[in-house]
Amino acid sequence: MNVYSAILRRRSIRRFKQQHIQENLLFKLVDTSRLAPSAGNNQPLAFITISTGEGCEKIFPHLEWARYIENDEPPEGKRPAAYIVVLIDREVLPEGGAHDVGAAVQNMLLAALEEGLGSCWIRSFDREKIAELLNVPESMELDSVIALGKPAESPITEIMRESGKYWRDERGLMHVPKRLLDNILHKEKF
Numbered sequence: 001m002n003v004y005s006a007i008l009r010r011r012s013i014r015r016f017k018q019q020h021i022q023e024n025l026l027f028k029l030v031d032t033s034r035l036a037p038s039a040g041n042n043q044p045l046a047f048i049t050i051s052t053g054e055g056c057e058k059i060f061p062h063l064e065w066a067r068y069i070e071n072d073e074p075p076e077g078k079r080p081a082a083y084i085v086v087l088i089d090r091e092v093l094p095e096g097g098a099h100d101v102g103a104a105v106q107n108m109l110l111a112a113l114e115e116g117l118g119s120c121w122i123r124s125f126d127r128e129k130i131a132e133l134l135n136v137p138e139s140m141e142l143d144s145v146i147a148l149g150k151p152a153e154s155p156i157t158e159i160m161r162e163s164g165k166y167w168r169d170e171r172g173l174m175h176v177p178k179r180l181l182d183n184i185l186h187k188e189k190f
Contacts, residue, residue: 013118016149033104044093064124118151
């Protein structure tokens with residue numbers, strides 16, 4: 001798969017098959033983030049991998065799923081098989097870091113797709129509780145959680161008409177509106 005094809009295929013997955021993900025695969029995904037661009041080459045990011053059933057069960061209740069769809073958290077038997085927690089070391093970078101996170105996470109999401117994994121980048125979660133559960137030092141800011149697993153759904157990309165709000169149809173298929181290139185691309189001037 002080439003990079004452009006991967007970008008076209010990648011969608012957020014919120015339903016997963018219950019297959020264990022090997023720790024070395026999670027390490028490989030983190031390695032792709034380590035090599036992402038970093039503003040000023042500060043490299044302020046750190047990561048925690050979670051791949052045991054017990055660890056995943058502890059994290060799951062503190063995540064928010066599909067904000068636009070009421071009661072859409074993955075049901076029992078469709079939950080993530082692993083997580084990667086993304087942290088910003090505030091001793092290395094006192095403020096900022098969003099660009100570093102974006103580049104690092106995109107690398108992980110694309111590498112996960114290439115490995116046959118589905119992923120969901122989650123920014124809505126109980127940071128205080130997860131920090132406590134994972135024994136995260138105060139100098140580390142929890143930025144996001146990447147949910148991972150073998151996909152048990154295939155979201156459909158469609159043309160964005162009025163809203164970017166994603167939705168599920170009567171069969172449970174996720175529909176994800178995206179803007180057309182013609183609506184965002186300007187040549188030479190706006």
